[in-house]
Amino acid sequence: MGKYEVVLTVDRSMMSNHHGKEFLGFMATGPAMGIPEKLWQWLAAPKIKVDSEGRPVQAPYGMRKVEAVLIDAGFKAAIIDPDHLHKHLDTMKVMMVGHHDYFAYGPPSSEFWSMTGKEPLNRKLFIKFMNSPVVRKAKEKGVKFIMGGPAAWQWLWELELWRKWGVDTVIEGEVERVIVDLVQKALDGEELPDYVYVGPGDSPSIEEIPVIKGASVNGLVEIMRGCPRGCKFCSVTLRPLRFIPLEKIREEIRVNKKAGINGVILHSEDVLLYGADGIRPRPEPLLKLHKMVAEEVGPKGDIAWAHASLAAIRYAEERYGLVSKLMQEHILNEHRNLLGLEVGIETGSPRLAKIIMPAKSLPYKPEEWPDVVEDAFRIMHENHMIPAATLILGLPEEEPEDVVKTVELLDRLKPYRSVIVPMFFVPMGALKKNTWFMREHLKPEHIDVLVKCLDHSIYWAEDIINRFYLKEPYLAPVRIGIKLFLRFAKRGLKTLKPTLEAMIKK
Amino acid sequence: MKNLRVLEEGNSYVILGFNGKGSDVALTAYNKLAKMSAETRCRRFTLFIVTNKPSPYYIEDLRYVLQNNIAFTLVLRYIGLDMDKLSKIIDEIKGSGKPLIGVVESEMEEVSRLLEERQVQVIRV
Numbered sequence A: 001m002g003k004y005e006v007v008l009t010v011d012r013s014m015m016s017n018h019h020g021k022e023f024l025g026f027m028a029t030g031p032a033m034g035i036p037e038k039l040w041q042w043l044a045a046p047k048i049k050v051d052s053e054g055r056p057v058q059a060p061y062g063m064r065k066v067e068a069v070l071i072d073a074g075f076k077a078a079i080i081d082p083d084h085l086h087k088h089l090d091t092m093k094v095m096m097v098g099h100h101d102y103f104a105y106g107p108p109s110s111e112f113w114s115m116t117g118k119e120p121l122n123r124k125l126f127i128k129f130m131n132s133p134v135v136r137k138a139k140e141k142g143v144k145f146i147m148g149g150p151a152a153w154q155w156l157w158e159l160e161l162w163r164k165w166g167v168d169t170v171i172e173g174e175v176e177r178v179i180v181d182l183v184q185k186a187l188d189g190e191e192l193p194d195y196v197y198v199g200p201g202d203s204p205s206i207e208e209i210p211v212i213k214g215a216s217v218n219g220l221v222e223i224m225r226g227c228p229r230g231c232k233f234c235s236v237t238l239r240p241l242r243f244i245p246l247e248k249i250r251e252e253i254r255v256n257k258k259a260g261i262n263g264v265i266l267h268s269e270d271v272l273l274y275g276a277d278g279i280r281p282r283p284e285p286l287l288k289l290h291k292m293v294a295e296e297v298g299p300k301g302d303i304a305w306a307h308a309s310l311a312a313i314r315y316a317e318e319r320y321g322l323v324s325k326l327m328q329e330h331i332l333n334e335h336r337n338l339l340g341l342e343v344g345i346e347t348g349s350p351r352l353a354k355i356i357m358p359a360k361s362l363p364y365k366p367e368e369w370p371d372v373v374e375d376a377f378r379i380m381h382e383n384h385m386i387p388a389a390t391l392i393l394g395l396p397e398e399e400p401e402d403v404v405k406t407v408e409l410l411d412r413l414k415p416y417r418s419v420i421v422p423m424f425f426v427p428m429g430a431l432k433k434n435t436w437f438m439r440e441h442l443k444p445e446h447i448d449v450l451v452k453c454l455d456h457s458i459y460w461a462e463d464i465i466n467r468f469y470l471k472e473p474y475l476a477p478v479r480i481g482i483k484l485f486l487r488f489a490k491r492g493l494k495t496l497k498p499t500l501e502a503m504i505k506k
Numbered sequence B: 001m002k003n004l005r006v007l008e009e010g011n012s013y014v015i016l017g018f019n020g021k022g023s024d025v026a027l028t029a030y031n032k033l034a035k036m037s038a039e040t041r042c043r044r045f046t047l048f049i050v051t052n053k054p055s056p057y058y059i060e061d062l063r064y065v066l067q068n069n070i071a072f073t074l075v076l077r078y079i080g081l082d083m084d085k086l087s088k089i090i091d092e093i094k095g096s097g098k099p100l101i102g103v104v105e106s107e108m109e110e111v112s113r114l115l116e117e118r119q120v121q122v123i124r125v
Helices: A022-029 A037-043 A062-072 A082-088 A109-116 A121-131 A133-140 A152-157 A159-165 A177-186 A246-258 A284-296 A310-320 A322-331 A350-356 A366-382 A400-413 A426-431 A437-441 A444-467 A473-504 B022-040 B059-067 B083-096 B109-119
Strands: A006-009 A078-079 A092-097 A144-148 A171-172 A195-197 A220-222 A264-266 A302-303 A341-346 A386-393 A419-424 B012-018 B043-050 B073-080 B100-105 B121-124
Touching: A006 A062, A006 A082, A006 A473, A022 A037, A037 A121, A037 A473, A062 A092, A062 A177, A078 A350, A082 A133, A092 A177, A109 A121, A109 A419, A121 A159, A144 A152, A144 A177, A152 A159, A152 A366, A152 A437, A171 A177, A171 A386, A177 B059, A195 B059, A220 A246, A220 A419, A246 A264, A246 A284, A246 A310, A264 A284, A284 A302, A284 A310, A284 A322, A302 A322, A302 B100, A310 A322, A310 A366, A310 A426, A341 A366, A350 A366, A350 A400, A366 A386, A366 A400, A366 A426, A386 A400, A400 A444, A419 A437, A419 A444, B012 B022, B012 B083, B012 B109, B022 B043, B022 B059, B022 B100, B043 B059, B043 B083, B073 B083, B083 B109, B100 B109, B109 B121
Parallel strands: A006 A078, A006 A092, A092 A144, A144 A171, A171 A195, A220 A264, A264 A302, A302 A341, A341 A386, A386 A419, B012 B043, B012 B100, B043 B073, B100 B121
Antiparallel strands: A195 B073
């Protein structure tokens, strides 16, 4: 007999700690390649430990925030693992789902999809989850379905499934200030809106953002919201910039520690802008933050950054020696020998950089972009920081010369330890039709980029695995699985160029 | 209809009426919202959808606008072609004194008439 009337849940691709290695989670954004799908799924998203009620020990951070708001408001609410939903069928009145990529329309899922022509695992698992008998039963019983999270927008492209599955409301944006009332209306049987977009003016204040009550996946903790770069196309930049106070960050780390997670992923659009002066990093808040984090997790705890911008990395190091200082004084030690993070290169062309991301290079000029990227990569390499970097190909205003510049930049980045993932700008219509986008839109100049990225990433992935990653004895099977995949990718590399060239000649 | 707290407080209302020309109506409405927002500083809008398309399929016509909106809080509520419900909602909003306009496809004369009878400004598309 369950006791929760509001249940937050999601499919397995999200409800997993990915063996404690966040990067492995990215495998869920692709289809199985070179190994059986079951093994692929186990590598990407193994089941998570749960208690007797089916509450996971770790859960996605965004869902933890919503759970905390609802519990604070007095609701009987909990995050429940998808395999244990049946325990709450008799009490559940509202089912809330949050997702990073419901239908694999986001990066890098859409790229894997368009390159292989196969549906990514995350999409398959989500569809399977929504079609599962327990979810269907919940709908039959009149449970209200509310869908949210960063990928809520994808529902706008899946109206057939929206209707078929009986989704009541899709909500986008930061929901802390508004979700309590929406859930109350659902519980009261009031008429719900079909769609809600929470604009930047209704973003929660620092005081309205609660401390999570249960552990987040791999100890992810948010340190700021918003971004000061001011890119015109981006909604994040319209939202107020809020730095989460150190005390709140500490509290969340302790919630995670209590659940046995001795590690932290500092989450921000740009970690180096914590406490920054506009887009210029400042040493004091960053040093204080990292000192506190290192003290909390102790010498054996992991520390990672979610994202950082290459411009901020270069500026912080050139101006203050700050990256080296953070790494030497607070992060690296005999147990912590790397810091993983995500960065965005997007293009090697200053011309294109000026058009699509004029603010990304600040405080440097877009004309300096390739130098900014290389310097940042060098700084990261020297400091044992391992970036997973993205590139975007096929942007509407892209010219062949822009791609050549990207190829040149890739050559310059060869000596620096990193994984570089090329992403295609894929129009939504192409994915909806489930067509093999690459076959129709790949241009000769893109092939060099794809081959160079794969070559670069395989070379460094082997080095990373041999020297830094998956060293724990209990992760030996995962290590074997990843090595199998790398072997498959290496074989594929030999034939990739002629295959792609033949493809575009057809 | 009970309003959502916060999102439907201090908001403005728009009745969108469309059958065939939904995307034109949505675009016209969005431009009007931007103007209203500049004049009144209102950043919250509730859109009532009057259409022959079933929910949620009408969203296809609004998708472009919804995907490109990053500035305003938007709440979409579906009415379908239930004119009694529409009349009730218009009366409720008028009673609340909140701003209300209609953006209606020219062929949907009944919707425009309902609004104009209640002194609501209608933009015909």
